[in-house]
Amino acid sequence: MKNNSEIDILELVRYVWANRKKIIICTLVSALVGSIVAFSIPREWETVVKVAPEGAGSQGMSSSVGGLMDMVSGGFGSRTASADGISATLYPEVIGSRPFLLEFADIRVPFRGDTITMFDYIINEQKKTWWSYIFSFPNKALGWTKAILGGAGVDGKDDEQAMPVEFVELTGRHLAFVGVMKRLTSAQIDAKTKRLIEIKVLMQEAKISAIVADSMVAKFNRYIVDYKTSKARRDVAVTEKILEQARRKYYEVDSSYAAAADRNTGLSRSSSQIKLDRLEAEKNIAFSVYQQAATRLESARLKVQEDTPVVTIVEPAVTPMAAKSPNKPVIIAIFLFIGGLSAVIFSIIKFLKTSNEGENS
Incomplete structure (x- = not known):
């Protein structure tokens, strides 16, 4: 059995060698x-950008603003502070989201x-590969048939091109745009630092790849x-309204106090003095509220600066100098290996089949 196996292997090698051509x-x-x-396959250039988003934790000013509103408008509602809803780990999902990618539809590129x-x-x-046209032909033929029967354009370019991207119901072409952008x-998040976000953009034009990557960082x-x-x-907008209300209230009370003081100059009646004292107290309260509102506004503006993150x-x-894909040598080597291996396997199968037929006969 051992000798037969060795002879079979030698015969197999000889058979494969005989079919080397x-x-x-x-x-x-x-x-x-x-080849x-x-x-x-169209060439594609890749631009890689790394950013580190930073942001201070924010604690709302809603309680202070609500308390100030209570002072001015007699309890006109208050709001409750809430924590951030999106963590840094979800930033890649934001970048790949449909609304974010749709913002690139209108940017202009050379x-x-x-x-x-x-x-x-x-x-x-x-640019597309020649076989993509072959595979997409059935869908195009179906679209042409529907267009002829329905009386619409072949691919609805006119209607879909005119529709703004802000619409919730997007057209097929806008959905296709988002799909391609998601692929490209x-x-x-960088696995080592856990802080850096690596953004990659793959385009068929090197300059467009860099422009889109830069625009993506800016957006x-x-x-x-x-x-x-x-x-x-x-909070700033609300506080500005409160400050304006407090300012008007203070000016009104101050004007009333000044007018009353002018009318009662030289009079020593108790009723006049009581009225002046009351108006003066109202003026002081209004001025105090006005001062508090101005202080709150400055604090709110500082809060905006504090909460503003730095990316x-x-x-x-940077405009890439060499194409990222396709890797032509690797593709050719894979086909070369598969072709040679398939030919060898086919020769082995043919040898085994011939050997079995010889033994049976």
């Missing part, structure tokens, strides 16, 4: 197919000596600032 041809054909595939919107670039100017952009910074300071800015750009957007 076929194996080489199959391997070369696979390499050719791999066609590798050179058919393309072929002109500028176009990102929406137009993603939907109409993206990514954000994740992310604006989003974080708006979110973190929204409550403090609302530090650790690694800025």
Whole structure:
């Protein structure tokens, strides 16, 4: 049995060697197919940006504002402080969210000596592989059929292009835009530091990749600032209204006191003095409320500055010099390996089949 096995292995090696020309041809054909595939895939450039979002913890001023409103308007409601709703671990989800990505539809990028919107670039100017047209043909044929039967445009470009992206019910083309942007952009928290957020943008144009990455950082910074300071800015707006009410109230009482004092100059009646004393007390109270409102307003404005986070750009957007994908040598090597291995396996199967037929006969 051992000798037979050794003889079989030797025979197998001889058989495979005898078919080496076929194996080489199959391997070369696979390499050719791999080359066609590798050179058919559009080149893409990647821009990597690293940012470190920072923000001070915020404690609301709602209780103080509510107390001040009670003093001025007799208990006109009060609000309860609330903690931040979005933690730093959710920032990558924010960057990949639909509303965030839709904001890029209207930004303009350079393309072929002109500028176009990102929406137009993603939907109409993206290069595709030749096989994607083959696979998408059934859906296009179905769309053409529906268009002919329904009397609409072939792909509804006119209607969908005109619809603003702010609409809740997005068009198919806007959903496609978001889908492509999600595939071409990514954000994740650095596993080592747990503080840095790494943003990657992959585009078919190197400059557009850098522009989108830089815009993504700017929009992310604006989003974080708006979110973190929204409550403090609302407190400022409320306090400004309270201050204006207190100012008007103080001016009214002060004018009434001055007019009463002028009318009662030189009079020594008790009723006149009592009225003046009452008006003076009201004036002092109104002035005290006015002073408190002014102090609260300054505190509220300082709170906005305190709550404003700083997004530090650790690694800025730089136009990439070399394409990230496709990796042509790797693709060709994979096809080369698969083709050669398949040819060898086919030869082994053919040898075993021939050997079994010889034994049976």
